[in-house]
Amino acid sequence: MTANELRAAIERGEFDAPTAGYCPDNVQANLVALPREYADDFEQFCKQNPKPCPLLEKVGPNSSLTSALADGADLKRCIARYKIFVDGVPSQEVKGIGEFYQDDFVFFLLGCSFSFEDALIKAGIPLRHIEEKKNVSMYTTNIPLASAEPFKGEMVVSMRPIPAERVVDACIITAHYPGVHGAPVHVGYPELIGISDIGKPDFGDPVDILPGEIPVFWACGVTPQNALLQAKLPIAVTHAPGYMFVGDARNEDYYEILD
């Protein structure tokens, strides 16, 4: 299935699953849509927090069609699950933004760690959530963000159990992709970043951490959803964690040499 076919299946209501493992050559992205009056502050928030919020494309106002990540994908309907925030409260998950759409929405597409998963797999590093067809485990942490009022709070991270002898390789492989979260923010010892129960992720599904594996944590584009809880905008829309925008742009375009 190409990314275009996947987005079409979503628009027809025929695909409803976390997107990890699909279209492995293609970049995936987190979505934040909010009224124009908050857009500059949110963009500043992204610039100040590039690890969790790497801005890949901005769309709107007065348009919901992508151009950089895909040619003309409609952000109102091409993601499998949207999450609606009303006055800072995540009120419901919907298929298609539909009635919640406003002409003054600005859409932000932020890099997603699913984009570097294929590089890990090609290096022989297994990823349990893909093997088990689960959503990746995500956790709220105590890692502080740089504030850009009204946006502030703590980082959300994704976690992958990695065989101990491949942990450093995983760090270096993903460091080559700074536009899609890059290197991990933490290795091992969940309690040091405020995660009290690794078996109970705040978003996504739990996965087993087997003997000889170490939990490795990457900055996650669900981070703005935590910031939205505090910002209490009258209306905002995001993707549902794990249900990403899948673009036509290719992960290899986000590969950088480290010098």
Place this chain on the structure above:
Amino acid sequence: MTANELRAAIERGEFDAPTAGYCPDNVQANLVALPREYADDFEQFCKQNPKPCPLLEKVGPNSSLTSALADGADLKRCIARYKIFVDGVPSQEVKGIGEFYQDDFVFFLLGCSFSFEDALIKAGIPLRHIEEKKNVSMYTTNIPLASAEPFKGEMVVSMRPIPAERVVDACIITAHYPGVHGAPVHVGYPELIGISDIGKPDFGDPVDILPGEIPVFWACGVTPQNALLQAKLPIAVTHAPGYMFVGDARNEDYYEILD
């Protein structure tokens, strides 16, 4: 003190300390000297185990003078402490190889992690053994080596406690120096590599691991000394752990772009 001055002080018997932190711009190296008949096998052992045994220069037989790492440094006397192995038994530490020298010795200089310590410090990552003027902590592990008979065994690692939020930076910074051990071989969880008591290093000094710090392990050029225990050569000479050869070559010459 320049590297040349340091080596001269050693030859005069006026310097007798671990070399970490000295001549921070200069490459440091591990020494293994053994009779010519074992040299090819040992060189093969190094090639098969490039993380712990990165070969920087080979000298001899019939000469003990360096050319690549320094111009004409005498490896018989320019290291502060030598360790003499007789029939595989480390029998004594000496200043100067002296009476143990044989014309047929081949000297191997192997990269040392002290060479990337200045890059870590310049990145704001503190190194406790340098702050406390101690020898770095080194441990025998259960990480197997590729055998090249009679050389075989398990890897020795050096350990540095790193603030949790800088661990990934430390991995990437040191990955740029593959000739001097490069990226860590393990992060955290000493028991996973067969270290039962982190407070009791097999070589060097213990250092405190403070709350919020994670022990990070790099391959160590003391590894051949473990292999010598099993190889049981009639005679072999190494540096004493932490008392390194300090060359005129500069660490920046060993920096590599990661692509």
